Amino acid sequence: MKELEGKVAAVTGAASGLGRAMALAFADEGMHVALGDVSDLDEVLTAVKRRGVNALAMRLDVSKALEVEAFAQKIDAELGGAHLVCNNAGVSPLGAAWETSVGDWQWILGVNLWGVINGVRSFVPRLIARNEGHVINTASVAGLINPPGSGAYNVTKHAVVALSETLHHDLRERNSAVGVSVLCPAYVPTGIADSERNRPSGLQATVKSRETLAREQMLRKAVESGRLSADDVARAVVQAVKDERFYILTHPRIKGAIRARMEDILEERTPRNPMAL
Numbered sequence: 001m002k003e004l005e006g007k008v009a010a011v012t013g014a015a016s017g018l019g020r021a022m023a024l025a026f027a028d029e030g031m032h033v034a035l036g037d038v039s040d041l042d043e044v045l046t047a048v049k050r051r052g053v054n055a056l057a058m059r060l061d062v063s064k065a066l067e068v069e070a071f072a073q074k075i076d077a078e079l080g081g082a083h084l085v086c087n088n089a090g091v092s093p094l095g096a097a098w099e100t101s102v103g104d105w106q107w108i109l110g111v112n113l114w115g116v117i118n119g120v121r122s123f124v125p126r127l128i129a130r131n132e133g134h135v136i137n138t139a140s141v142a143g144l145i146n147p148p149g150s151g152a153y154n155v156t157k158h159a160v161v162a163l164s165e166t167l168h169h170d171l172r173e174r175n176s177a178v179g180v181s182v183l184c185p186a187y188v189p190t191g192i193a194d195s196e197r198n199r200p201s202g203l204q205a206t207v208k209s210r211e212t213l214a215r216e217q218m219l220r221k222a223v224e225s226g227r228l229s230a231d232d233v234a235r236a237v238v239q240a241v242k243d244e245r246f247y248i249l250t251h252p253r254i255k256g257a258i259r260a261r262m263e264d265i266l267e268e269r270t271p272r273n274p275m276a277l
């Protein structure tokens with residue numbers, strides 16, 4: 001999508017971090033913006049409107065298909081429908097696969113994977129109908145490599161990469177003009193290390209092992225010291241949409257670990273630990 005001005009962007013997870021930065025970057029391009037999040041959106045709504053574009057905000061849980069569909073309907077009614085859709089909301093509680101409770105598996109899959117599925121199911125038919133638009137699904141480098149200690153998170157992010165690649169092929173097969181990108185950042189300073197703030201009420205916290213507690217500290221440090229800001233990533237997303245680029249790999253230094261994984265697969269070697277490369 002080369003021309004963004006005057007078009008409409010929909011962003012989930014827009015209250016904080018990458019979603020907030022993308023919403024502001026789209027508004028800076030002259031796009032009208034629809035903001036969705038489980039958290040309060042007042043601050044970002046004001047910041048978007050200050051840029052002189054139209055905006056709406058809706059509290060929603062992306063894991064619930066009906067709420068995502070209601071978001072799409074509200075955008076149709078109030079902004080004339082979305083052109084650019086960012087399925088971005090995510091959570092990242094850590095833990096080994098066997099230590100993660102069934103409830104936590106369902107929570108993480110619900111937000112990170114079903115959130116994207118629900119966004120695709122509600123918005124893509126609308127984009128196909130107008131034969132114009134672009135979908136950006138936020139995965140992670142954890143969708144291309146598998147760092148230890150975050151089994152559920154890695155599963156969801158690999159699934160988002162798989163879903164995005166297949167969506168791209170299916171749209172090309174139908175000669176649709178709708179584009180797709182998958183965003184795969186490494187560590188960026190945002191609220192992601194504090195995902196527990198979004199734990200659904202009534203879902204008991206998992207008892208964490210010593211290893212998980214240590215890994216949480218490492219994640220927090222890595223996220224806080226991320227060299228690229230959320231604004232840098234948002235600018236890369238805007239450029240990728242204009243260039244109609246599929247993979248958005250914002251941190252080139254991680255490519256060595258991705259290459260190592262691909263080589264291990266092709267050589268049928270036991271996987272190396274990407275964090276030790």
Ligand SMILES: NC(=O)c1ccc[n+]([C@@H]2O[C@H](COP(=O)([O-])OP(=O)(O)OC[C@H]3O[C@@H](n4cnc5c(N)ncnc54)[C@H](O)[C@@H]3O)[C@@H](O)[C@H]2O)c1
Nearest residue numbers: 013016017018038039061062089090140187188190191192
């Ligand atoms: N920050 C990083 O280092 C990093 C790296 C790779 C990928 N990501 C991905 O980027 C995306 C955005 O995360 P972030 O880093 O900006 O973190 P963040 O915590 O700052 O933002 C996540 C947003 O998602 C919202 N959210 C959580 N559960 C929701 C739900 N059920 N429904 C609707 N909204 C919900 C939160 O309220 C929050 O506003 C996530 O998908 C994350 O996995 C982040």
